Amino acid sequence: MPVYDQSYRRYEARGALRRTRFWPITREALRLILSKRTFLLLLLAAWVPLLGHVAYVYVTTQYPEVGRVAPVDGALFARFFEFQKYFVILLTIFGGAGLVADDLRTGAILVYLSRPLTRRDYVIGKLSVLMALDLSVTLVPGLLFYAVAVALAPDTLLSAELARVPFALIGQALLVSATYSLVGLALSALSRSARVAGLALFGLLTGLELVRLVLTEAFDLPLAALLSLQANLSRVAEALFGVESGAAVSWWAALLVLVAAGAAALAAIRSRVRAVEIVS
Amino acid sequence: MTAPLRYERVSRWYGPVIALNDVTTSIQPGVTGLLGPNGAGKSTFLKLAAGQLAPSQGTVQVFGTRAWGSPQLFHRVGLCPETDAFWEHLTGEQFLDVLLRLTGYEEGERRIRTGQALETVGLTAAASRKLGGYSKGMRQRIRIAQALAHDPQLLLLDEPLTGMDPLNRRRVIDLVKRFGREGRTVLVSSHILHEVEAMTRRVLLIHNGRILAEGEVREIRDLLDEHPHTVSLRARNVRRLGQALVGADHLLSARFSSDGEWLTVQTARPDDLYGALPELAIECGVSEMFSPDEDLASVFQYLVGRK
Numbered sequence: 001m002p003v004y005d006q007s008y009r010r011y012e013a014r015g016a017l018r019r020t021r022f023w024p025i026t027r028e029a030l031r032l033i034l035s036k037r038t039f040l041l042l043l044l045a046a047w048v049p050l051l052g053h054v055a056y057v058y059v060t061t062q063y064p065e066v067g068r069v070a071p072v073d074g075a076l077f078a079r080f081f082e083f084q085k086y087f088v089i090l091l092t093i094f095g096g097a098g099l100v101a102d103d104l105r106t107g108a109i110l111v112y113l114s115r116p117l118t119r120r121d122y123v124i125g126k127l128s129v130l131m132a133l134d135l136s137v138t139l140v141p142g143l144l145f146y147a148v149a150v151a152l153a154p155d156t157l158l159s160a161e162l163a164r165v166p167f168a169l170i171g172q173a174l175l176v177s178a179t180y181s182l183v184g185l186a187l188s189a190l191s192r193s194a195r196v197a198g199l200a201l202f203g204l205l206t207g208l209e210l211v212r213l214v215l216t217e218a219f220d221l222p223l224a225a226l227l228s229l230q231a232n233l234s235r236v237a238e239a240l241f242g243v244e245s246g247a248a249v250s251w252w253a254a255l256l257v258l259v260a261a262g263a264a265a266l267a268a269i270r271s272r273v274r275a276v277e278i279v280s
Numbered sequence: 281m282t283a284p285l286r287y288e289r290v291s292r293w294y295g296p297v298i299a300l301n302d303v304t305t306s307i308q309p310g311v312t313g314l315l316g317p318n319g320a321g322k323s324t325f326l327k328l329a330a331g332q333l334a335p336s337q338g339t340v341q342v343f344g345t346r347a348w349g350s351p352q353l354f355h356r357v358g359l360c361p362e363t364d365a366f367w368e369h370l371t372g373e374q375f376l377d378v379l380l381r382l383t384g385y386e387e388g389e390r391r392i393r394t395g396q397a398l399e400t401v402g403l404t405a406a407a408s409r410k411l412g413g414y415s416k417g418m419r420q421r422i423r424i425a426q427a428l429a430h431d432p433q434l435l436l437l438d439e440p441l442t443g444m445d446p447l448n449r450r451r452v453i454d455l456v457k458r459f460g461r462e463g464r465t466v467l468v469s470s471h472i473l474h475e476v477e478a479m480t481r482r483v484l485l486i487h488n489g490r491i492l493a494e495g496e497v498r499e500i501r502d503l504l505d506e507h508p509h510t511v512s513l514r515a516r517n518v519r520r521l522g523q524a525l526v527g528a529d530h531l532l533s534a535r536f537s538s539d540g541e542w543l544t545v546q547t548a549r550p551d552d553l554y555g556a557l558p559e560l561a562i563e564c565g566v567s568e569m570f571s572p573d574e575d576l577a578s579v580f581q582y583l584v585g586r587k
Binding site: 021024025027028032106107108110111112113114115116117118121274 | 330332351352353354355357359361363364366367369378379381382383384426
């Protein structure tokens with residue numbers, strides 16, 4: 001019978017899982033992404049539309065006659081999000097394409113999942129990276145824009161008619177960020193190459209938008225708007241900011257499509273995130 | 281005493297392929313070698329213990345808890361995977377720090393444990409070098425360091441000596457033996473009997489997904505000695521290595537590769553060859569060595585045939 005020297009003694013009872021165990025995953029990925037100068041430039045560029053919109057509000061408050069033609073209303077904030085949406089797409093492509101794909105390619109996913117982490121923690125950690133990036137160009141500049149606009153035109157912004165704007169801002173920022181983050185992460189999980197995942201996301205978004213354009217314009221099929229993520233987000237934004245819309249698609253149908261896209265993305269991520277590649 | 285690792289009628293299949301077939305065994309503290317040719321089911325065996333795979337049938341228990349779906353077990357389990365799974369942009373120190381952070385350690389403790397793990401595997405001097413610049417042996421050692429940095433009770437090492445030069449091989453073998461002496465449970469897989477024999481006397485033979493035998497390595501070794509043992513060596517001065525070995529009476533054949541970098545020898549007494557290697561490694565610059573899998577496969581065929 002072997003006799004061991006038993007010099008090894010565990011002196012602490014680590015057993016329970018921590019609540020914020022996803023955070024090191026998020027932190028490390030953000031650290032890597034933000035170490036790239038081009039990415040930082042893109043993040044900075046995403047704030048340029050804010051300056052333009054603030055200038056717009058300033059001009060309308062200084063020159064009331066301009067305000068009559070171009071008023072400060074819910075549509076202004078909805079338009080602001082139209083600009084930010086494109087930055088969200090770019091950030092998701094450049095920041096998110098490799099998030100899971102690189103781990104699958106290098107096998108690093110096994111290193112993550114051989115720690116006291118669940119697959120859910122891993123997904124939340126990676127999703128938080130994209131949410132943080134996307135919210136930094138939607139929610140943060142959106143709320144700042146609102147605060148500056150209130151300072152410049154308090155009577156207009158604090159009126160009952162525009163009381164919904166801050167809530168709409170938060171809602172739309174969360175919806176835009178969550179939609180692109182989930183779809184971006186799913187495409188990253190479906191590939192082992194960041195480049196392929198990035199191109200797939202770009203192709204998916206532009207492809208569906210092109211199909212929508214062709215079907216609505218050439219074939220007069222307005223319901224085709226439901227095919228495009230961008231169009232659905234715009235339709236929901238109109239409803240949230242109280243903008244009158246001539247769209248044939250109702251806002252709840254658009255929201256339903258976005259929820260379905262998010263659920264499909266989650267299912268795809270779930271099927272791909274595992275430590276062991278199963279080849280049957 | 282309950283065994284730290286228990287398999288109870290465990291089967292695992294991938295589609296129509298059975299990787300593990302009705303395995304029942306238990307692993308006791310100390311070092312156990314999991315021995316079998318490539319494709320025998322060793323990695324599946326380890327991944328089931330590491331909770332990375334769910335058994336198709338049966339249960340795998342680690343410290344009395346089901347391995348699958350119990351991530352809290354990873355406070356007590358260290359897994360050294362067979363493949364490189366690194367973030368190449370990180371230094372060795374940063375790599376361990378991130379993994380300890382994932383395990384839940386605070387900064388001060390992470391620093392201490394990182395230093396200890398690097399020292400244990402002899403990588404303190406390379407701590408601030410990026411992993412992308414690590415040699416094969418260094419990569420293998422940092423892989424072991426990440427498995428033991430959080431001081432696990434159960435260590436699962438999947439082919440930890442693959443591709444290592446003789447000196448690093450010696451170092452890792454000593455480490456594994458030390459872990460065993462300390463009372464940890466160490467399960468180390470290999471397809472090379474002599475590697476396992478250097479680390480432990482207790483082996484589990486696995487073949488075609490079944491446990492073929494378990495017990496003392498000596499019995500297997502006797503069978504192996506009836507077969508010529510093949511070893512391939514890569515050296516800076518491969519001709520000189522050939523000259524040094526060709527006079528040995530245990531040598532049956534020697535063959536140089538066409539690119540002149542490798543020497544493949546067949547020996548009747550592997551112990552003599554392995555005993556001479558550390559000295560030759562320095563003299564001739566041996567940088568890599570491996571034993572072709574067919575060698576062990578033939579022994580397994582022999583064992584299966586005898587049953």
